Amino acid sequence: MTVHNWGFTPGSADWTARLWAPEAQSVKLVCQQGLIDMQREPDGYWVLDTKAEAGMVYGFSVDGLEVPDPASRLQAGDVHGRSVAVDHGAFAWQCDWRGRDWAEAVIYEMHVGTFTPEGTFSSARVKLEMLAELGFTAIEIMPVGQFPGDRGWGYDGVLPFAPHPAYGTPDDLKRLVDHAHSLGLMVMLDVVMNHFGPDGAYLHATAPEFFDKDRHTPWGAAIDFSRQPVRDFWIECALMWIVDYRFDGLRLDAVHQITGPKAETFFAELAERTRAADPGRQIHLVVEDESNDPELREAFGYDATWNDDFHHAVHTALTGEDHSYYKSFAHDPIGDLALALERGHIEEGQPRPGRDTPRGKASGHLPTTGFVNSTQTHDQVGNRANGDRLLSLADPAGVAVAYALNLVAPYIPMVFMGEERGETAPFLFFADYEGQLAESVRTGRAQEFAEIASMGADVPDPLSPETFARSRIDWSDTDHARFWQNLTRDALDFRANHLVPMLKAGAEADGQVTVAGERALAASWTFGAGVLRIALNFGTVGAFCTPLGEPGFRLGDIERDAYALHARIDRS
Missing domain, CATH: 2.60.40.10 (Immunoglobulins)
Structure with a gap:
């Protein structure tokens, strides 16, 4: 117990x-x-x-x-x-569920409040059958620990054990998880253990020792993980979600901000205790780690990390953007994409143009399932001033190729809600504070994008209910939505029937990628059971890239189209 x-x-x-x-x-x-x-x-x-x-x-x-x-x-x-x-x-659970192998994971990242018009656990539950039919095997819910007001992303929570009441009751959330399991879907939860939000965190008053007075995170006071009661607080929170709500795993936000003399002890305890909590059930742990450090995967058996490097290479290749954190990826995005396909992370500690301090450590020895790749996430969309989705920024044909590549490559793919429908509505930053804190957030957001404001454009007011409403998914049944759904279904059918059996069989060799022309690639990965081959053309008509033939997955025509992708399996 x-x-x-x-x-x-x-x-x-x-x-x-x-x-x-x-x-x-x-x-x-x-x-x-x-x-x-x-x-x-x-x-x-x-x-x-x-x-x-x-x-x-x-x-x-x-x-x-x-x-x-x-x-x-x-x-x-x-x-x-x-x-x-x-x-x-x-609670009376209905589904006897033991989980799924991590190699089977195809993740759908969901913000409950904007996923449906009602924005509740109960309304989200109704949509799960559609996701399972398309081929998704997991949903990842953005943080639900209670935060001030009704609207927010969840990363400013102050009561991390309590489901946010605007989304529903604890039993509503359990019914969502139970129904997902009945459809064969894993359910993961994004949890924030590196800071508390600015309003309502009474631990500052009742237990100031909970915090490290000598260190701050970008979002507030750092937490002192050197103390056993502090580690117990977060581990018990994790255990509650795993045992009492039967989540299949957790995504830990910004673990690079969990530091100090006992940080490794915390990560080791968390992994050991969560996986021992329900013997025989598969529990998965994923982290967000800007440091590109493989240690949690190597030393403590964490399943994977979010791989922003892949996203940045795709984004710069499609949009040409070179500002902020895209700077070091804008010099050779196709070459960087080749690195991401070969090794997982792109930045592994080597000097790179546009970066003063090298970042990362060697990770090419890790299995491909140790990386969660995406072409959009809540961060990469929502942290833009106007919440622009990739379809609003780049050639739709190129976006489709990048999306398909993510679904058929041997890394763990993650889709941000709406991508499977070709969503173009923004996902904006929104919150629901009051008084001076509300004004500070509003002013800070405008200052963050001062250049946009200086050109006469409005930065959406994060406190306005309209900003929240604009971020909802459009569930209209259109030819556009059906195209993206069919693309998703076809790519995930190829993945489930051809790629996943090889991932589960193991004996994986290093990927080999050839840059075949200015914006074309040919890639292969050798497994014990066969070879996965992918050829893609990322925007140059007539680029040299040999078609792979049938059977396999096909999007466009490599020989004729500026944007195309072929994938196939050669069995041993």
Whole structure:
């Protein structure tokens, strides 16, 4: 049984309240019976065993300051209000699910609030059959830990154990996961463990020791992972999502901001404890790591990392953009794409034009399944001033080739919601703060894109409900949407029936990629069961790139079209 060091949780008889507040002089449970004293333990936890039942509203009083439970499983209202006792064991699961092999993963990244017009767990559940029919095998839900207001991306959460109430109840989320499993879909959750949002994080007051006073992240105070109670807080959060909600795995946001003398200890504990939590079920761990460091995959068995290098090579090749972080990828995007197909990461510590300090370490020895590749993500779309999707920036034929390449290459593909329909509506940055904080966010967003504002263009107001509404998926049934759905279905059919069996068989050799003309590539990967060959033309009519023939996947014609892609398997 999981040991809960944080929160208010049911036991075999009584419920137990536990809160870490090492410097507090007095901690009380606030409930309908009034204020009940909690007992201090030597390690700084305050503990109380008491009679309770699910649905009871409660809080903590720490030296007279009433706060919600920092490990609240549900809030009675907003992030500043009281918490609600939840008995996760009461839910009646319908699907007996043991998970899927990571080599089978085709990920669909979803923001619940804009995925459907209703923006709820229940409405998202209705769309899952369509995703499964297209060939997706996993959905990855952007963070749902409660944040201030109704609208937001989720990366400013302050109650990471509590599903955001605008999306629905804990049981609504469990029903979504249960239904996904019945359709053969894994469900992963994006979690933020490197910082808290700026409004409602009462740990700053009740346990300032939770934070590293000597370090800040770009988003706020850094967290001190050298302390066991801090590591336990986040590991118990992960275990709750894995055990109580039956998520198939987690995507850890910006792990390069989780540093310090015990950071490796934390990553090791997290991997060990989450995978031991439900023996016999496959649990997957993915990270976002700007450092391009393979250590978490090598030393601790993390499945994969988001590979922005692949995205940047594709983006610069299609758009010609060379600003900001695209600068070092704009000198030779086709050559960089060849590197990404050969080795996974492009930047592996070598000097590169446009970058003062080398980035990354050698990663070509890792399996292709150790990289999650994408042509769009919430970050790469939403962090643009106007939330432009790739179809709004580049030749649609080129976008289609890049999209198909991602689906049939031997890396783990991820699609940002709407790509499978050729979505052109933006995905903008939006939030729901009030008062001075709202004005600070609004001003900061405008300053971030001051050059755009100086040209007379408006930077969308992130606090406006209209900005949020513009970011919703368009579910209209059009010829355009059907083209992209058919492309998705065909590419994923090729992947499932021809590529995945070779990925699961293992014995993979290094990829070999030849730049065949100015904007054309020929690539191959040798596996124990055969060879995957891909030929693509990325924008030059008549580029030399030998057609691969049948059977296989085909988009356009290599000999005639400026944009084309062929993929096939040669069996051993």
